[in-house]
Amino acid sequence: MLDWISPLTFLQTIIRVAVVWVAFYGAGHIVEKFCRTRKLFPLLPKEISGALSFILLEIPLSFFGIMNRTVTPALLLLFSVPGMLLLVRKLRTRERAGKVSVLQIIGAIALLAVVVINLTYASMPNLNFDDPLITYAVQPDKWLNSGRVYWIEETAFSGFPLTYEMLAVWPASLSSDRMDQLSMLQVFQMTLLFLALFRGMQLMEIKKKFRAPLAFIVLICTMMYYWCSLAKTDTAAILFCTLALAAAIRESNTAEFKYTSWLLMGLALSCKQTAVLVLIPFLLYSGKVFLRSTWRTRLLSLAFLALVPSVFAVRTMIKTGSPTYPKQPVSFLLKDEWKLLPYPEEIALINDRDSVLNDYRSLSLLKNTGIFLTSMEGMLLMMLGGFGISLLHKSRNWMLFLPLFAYFAAAIIVLWPPWWGVKYSILIYPFVALLGVRSMQFKELFSSFYLAAVCIASFVVPGFIITPNLLFPAAYRYTVAKSIIQGSWDTQFGYKVIPSTPEGNMHMWLNSFIPEPSAILSLHEEKRYFCDHTIYVGWRHPATQALYLDNSLEEECAILDELGIDYVVFYRSDPCVMEMENRLAILDNVGYNNILEPLVTGSNDFLVCRYNSP
Amino acid sequence: MNQFRQPSETGRKITLILLWILFSFALPFCDPPDSTELVVKNNLSEGSIAAINLLVPGRRQLTSVFLSPPIAPGCADTVAVPYMYFNRIIFTADNGNYYRLNGYAPVGDPAEITVSLAVKEFGGSFDRIFGSYPMIIRNSTPIAFNSVLFSGDSLPQGNLLGGQILMPDEVLRVWLDSGTTAEIFATDVSGAVSSVLTGIALPVDTVLSFTPEQFYHNGTVFGSENGGSGSWVVNCIPDQQIVLVEAFDNQGYFLKEIDCSSSPLQTWDRVFLPHWSPISYIMCTDQNERTYSLMDPDSVSGNYLFDLLSLDFGFGFPE
Numbered sequence: 001m002l003d004w005i006s007p008l009t010f011l012q013t014i015i016r017v018a019v020v021w022v023a024f025y026g027a028g029h030i031v032e033k034f035c036r037t038r039k040l041f042p043l044l045p046k047e048i049s050g051a052l053s054f055i056l057l058e059i060p061l062s063f064f065g066i067m068n069r070t071v072t073p074a075l076l077l078l079f080s081v082p083g084m085l086l087l088v089r090k091l092r093t094r095e096r097a098g099k100v101s102v103l104q105i106i107g108a109i110a111l112l113a114v115v116v117i118n119l120t121y122a123s124m125p126n127l128n129f130d131d132p133l134i135t136y137a138v139q140p141d142k143w144l145n146s147g148r149v150y151w152i153e154e155t156a157f158s159g160f161p162l163t164y165e166m167l168a169v170w171p172a173s174l175s176s177d178r179m180d181q182l183s184m185l186q187v188f189q190m191t192l193l194f195l196a197l198f199r200g201m202q203l204m205e206i207k208k209k210f211r212a213p214l215a216f217i218v219l220i221c222t223m224m225y226y227w228c229s230l231a232k233t234d235t236a237a238i239l240f241c242t243l244a245l246a247a248a249i250r251e252s253n254t255a256e257f258k259y260t261s262w263l264l265m266g267l268a269l270s271c272k273q274t275a276v277l278v279l280i281p282f283l284l285y286s287g288k289v290f291l292r293s294t295w296r297t298r299l300l301s302l303a304f305l306a307l308v309p310s311v312f313a314v315r316t317m318i319k320t321g322s323p324t325y326p327k328q329p330v331s332f333l334l335k336d337e338w339k340l341l342p343y344p345e346e347i348a349l350i351n352d353r354d355s356v357l358n359d360y361r362s363l364s365l366l367k368n369t370g371i372f373l374t375s376m377e378g379m380l381l382m383m384l385g386g387f388g389i390s391l392l393h394k395s396r397n398w399m400l401f402l403p404l405f406a407y408f409a410a411a412i413i414v415l416w417p418p419w420w421g422v423k424y425s426i427l428i429y430p431f432v433a434l435l436g437v438r439s440m441q442f443k444e445l446f447s448s449f450y451l452a453a454v455c456i457a458s459f460v461v462p463g464f465i466i467t468p469n470l471l472f473p474a475a476y477r478y479t480v481a482k483s484i485i486q487g488s489w490d491t492q493f494g495y496k497v498i499p500s501t502p503e504g505n506m507h508m509w510l511n512s513f514i515p516e517p518s519a520i521l522s523l524h525e526e527k528r529y530f531c532d533h534t535i536y537v538g539w540r541h542p543a544t545q546a547l548y549l550d551n552s553l554e555e556e557c558a559i560l561d562e563l564g565i566d567y568v569v570f571y572r573s574d575p576c577v578m579e580m581e582n583r584l585a586i587l588d589n590v591g592y593n594n595i596l597e598p599l600v601t602g603s604n605d606f607l608v609c610r611y612n613s614p
Numbered sequence: 615m616n617q618f619r620q621p622s623e624t625g626r627k628i629t630l631i632l633l634w635i636l637f638s639f640a641l642p643f644c645d646p647p648d649s650t651e652l653v654v655k656n657n658l659s660e661g662s663i664a665a666i667n668l669l670v671p672g673r674r675q676l677t678s679v680f681l682s683p684p685i686a687p688g689c690a691d692t693v694a695v696p697y698m699y700f701n702r703i704i705f706t707a708d709n710g711n712y713y714r715l716n717g718y719a720p721v722g723d724p725a726e727i728t729v730s731l732a733v734k735e736f737g738g739s740f741d742r743i744f745g746s747y748p749m750i751i752r753n754s755t756p757i758a759f760n761s762v763l764f765s766g767d768s769l770p771q772g773n774l775l776g777g778q779i780l781m782p783d784e785v786l787r788v789w790l791d792s793g794t795t796a797e798i799f800a801t802d803v804s805g806a807v808s809s810v811l812t813g814i815a816l817p818v819d820t821v822l823s824f825t826p827e828q829f830y831h832n833g834t835v836f837g838s839e840n841g842g843s844g845s846w847v848v849n850c851i852p853d854q855q856i857v858l859v860e861a862f863d864n865q866g867y868f869l870k871e872i873d874c875s876s877s878p879l880q881t882w883d884r885v886f887l888p889h890w891s892p893i894s895y896i897m898c899t900d901q902n903e904r905t906y907s908l909m910d911p912d913s914v915s916g917n918y919l920f921d922l923l924s925l926d927f928g929f930g931f932p933e
Contacts, residue, residue, distance in 0.1 A: 069931065141931075144931075145931055145932055177928065177929040177930045177931065178929040178930070178931065179929040180929070505927075508927040508928065508929070509923070509925055509927050511927060511932070512904060512925050512926060512927040513904065513922075513925055515902075530929070532932040572736060572737040572738060572781070573736055573737050573738035574736070575736060576732075578732070579730065579732040580732070581730075581731045581732040581734070581736075582657070582730045582731050582732050584731070585659070585731075587731060587734070587736070588659070588731055588734070590736060590737075590778070590779075591775075591776070591777035591778045591779055592760035592761075592775075592777055592778070592779050592803065593760075593777075594777055597779070598737070598758065598779045598781060599922075600781075600922045600923065601737075601781045601782070602923075603923075605738070607737065607781075
């Protein structure tokens with residue numbers, strides 16, 4: 001369970017993730033050479049084109065059923081050889097750096113420290129956050145176990161665009177078990193942020209002397225520290241959004257119109273649906289060039305934007321009837337078996353972040369907006385600095401910041417309440433910092449002092465004083481990093497390591513106890529990552545949602561019978577939230593030789609019942 | 615340094631007298647009522663509510679309010695209850711089901727309570743009410759019970775669990791009249807019957823724990839200590855047979871095995887595993903080739919009790 005607290009394991013994880021990137025880089029180089037993609041997408045980084053070709057490779061691998069944990073690592077290793085050779089050659093031919101100042105050395109050390117801090121935290125498997133264990137980490141895991149990409153019937157989330165999940169197949173394939181896999185995916189996520197910064201700085205032509213402090217400010221931000229270490233789609237969307245916006249600004253300055261930004265924006269949309277909001281600044285940046293271009297160019301731009309999302313939309317439409325499923329499905333197109341009912345009122349109440357259950361609901365608009373903006377921490381100061389300088393100098397274009405303000409306004413409204421919606425706005429954070437530095441870097445002396453001040457503030461304020469949303473003080477980050485490097489949990493600051501999930505143990509217990517594939521109904525818990533069997537989450541799945549309506553025991557059993565349910569799992573003494581039990585007649589039939597026959601209870605009250613069809 | 619002057623002794627006395635006068639006048643106006651009305655709604659699909667049983671803080675005695683006629687499904691009735699906080703309110707339905715609210719303070723006049731499936735005793739602890747004083751019966755074995763019964767004719771007959779299962783570490787609170795002596799036995803889900811435990815319901819907690827020792831007579835004993843060192847291994851896995859027992863040292867090296875495939879260990883069977891050097895863990899294999907491991911023996915008996923939760927599982931990918 002605690003194998004990840006080890007410097008050796010950490011090092012292995014870093015090396016394996018590096019192998020993935022080197023393979024992507026190598027593949028990207030080959031693709032560019034043979035497919036001449038540079039003509040259409042001149043700003044597309046090699047590792048991104050390599051990653052896309054690896055995603056495409058999954059189609060033939062799936063067709064032959066060999067997308068397993070043997071073939072995929074072999075392919076990665078194969079492509080990592082040219083990637084490594086190309087990287088070595090590139091490093092050799094690189095110009096040697098000129099004179100390095102003391103400040104630059106300090107900056108580099110600080111950046112290295114924050115990189116280690118972020119990577120060590122990312123390498124700690126997060127079992128407390130549900131989403132990756134419900135779908136994001138589940139999809140690549142199940143695909144690799146079965147040797148192909150397929151529609152996982154047990155979750156409606158299979159209808160989402162799955163670019164991130166298809167990308168995650170590759171790092172996941174290098175893992176030794178599910179815990180290690182989670183660690184690998186999390187570290188891979190963090191490296192996506194690194195890449196977003198690295199390539200973003202190149203695209204935005206950030207001066208080299210400002211790159212280390214800029215990266216420091218972004219990486220030390222509490223929101224980035226937490227969200228970019230989760231095995232979910234956010235960081236992939238951050239990468240594509242950052243590059244799309246940076247490329248859009250770059251393209252708007254070039255005479256010849258290219259399509260890189262449009263393809264990247266499409267990739268962002270195919271990772272996370274909230275990237276739709278990033279279309280606001282994207283279209284505002286690209287709009288002028290777009291409107292000036294020919295009809296052919298315009299159509300091609302739109303085609304590249306829609307290319308990747310539409311592949312998933314068509315797939316989802318073939319399966320469910322609606323291209324947008326499960327969120328905002330086109331109801332008249334939707335097939336009956338995929339029609340979703342509204343969530344039970346208790347779940348809806350919990351999910352409604354503006355409901356009476358939330359203490360935060362009484363926050364004023366001003367406070368909400370404050371939380372929303374100050375969550376950017378140092379990046380907000382960068383934006384304000386860049387905006388201020390641009391306003392004061394005629395040579396700078398302060399209008400470049402208006403699309404960002406439009407984005408923030410729209411995000412506050414759409415993702416209401418902002419104290420909760422702020423987590424969706426992280427897609428634009430790195431770009432905010434990049435634009436800020438880009439706008440101020442012509443004033444070198446000012447920028448140097450300003451960035452140094454922001455670096456100190458970004459470290460001191462969230463680390464030791466206050467944060468608007470999440471709490472990860474410096475002592476906690478230090479504890480995690482030190483623990484992993486020294487190989488045992490550090491108790492100096494009193495933090496505890498709690499990496500276990502209650503249902504996780506019982507899911508793994510079921511894997512051992514029932515060798516043959518079984519169908520399990522979970523009355524409330526949504527996680528399924530550690531389970532080999534098919535888990536239907538009752539209130540979420542279209543085939544089981546009717547259980548939570550007022551219906552008879554016979555009707556409920558008919559639903560379970562139709563799905564071939566073998567086991568039902570719930571918390572023994574309180575099976576559902578609030579009064580949801582009232583609508584589940586089967587819960588009145590728990591007992592010996594009854595419809596739900598208790599089999600085993602974990603130490604955490606999580607019960608496995610055998611389902612005996614009446 | 616203290617920046618405030620200490621009040622004089624006279625001032626302190628005057629303050630206390632004023633406070634006493636204030637409370638003396640105010641208390642009659644703040645006196646809460648002795649009792650309040652409680653509207654009990656029956657939202658069950660079946661089963662009428664026949665009694666309401668109240669447990670107040672600091673007391674072990676249950677106060678029962680019997681309803682005549684019982685509250686039928688979909689109906690409501692008003693009962694008078696003491697105006698206070700209750701540690702527990704247990705509703706008895708005439709179909710044998712029990713419903714429970716933990717920690718309840720009447721709010722409103724009259725206060726309202728809805729009895730529905732959501733407050734059913736699903737597990738953890740169950741109540742069975744025949745009197746006012748609790749006798750706590752704990753399943754301290756690794757196997758679930760499907761029945762708990764009184765021995766003899768003086769107490770109610772039939773399975774006290776109704777159709778429920780008492781999982782390991784769960785408790786059954788049987789409420790009896792003070793001084794009642796009860797002889798109780800249990801049956802586990804493998805069909806094994808325990809020996810009889812005797813207890814007396816008293817105003818103090820009476821706890822009867824069924825331990826594996828009460829079930830050993832159901833199984834066969836293989837081997838004997840004969841003065842040698844070793845460990846007893848017990849099969850506490852319902853419906854599974856152990857075919858192989860192996861011991862390993864702390865470096866994972868195999869030390870000793872007992873091949874039981876010719877005469878597999880049934881539930882509650884015990885086998886003596888002789889070993890001279892310290893062991894790190896013992897592993898058992900069942901007839902379906904599933905493996906179970908235990909690092910430590912049971913802290914009470916010193917035996918290795920293999921149960922369903924000893925099953926080996928891990929983070930590995932499916933094969």
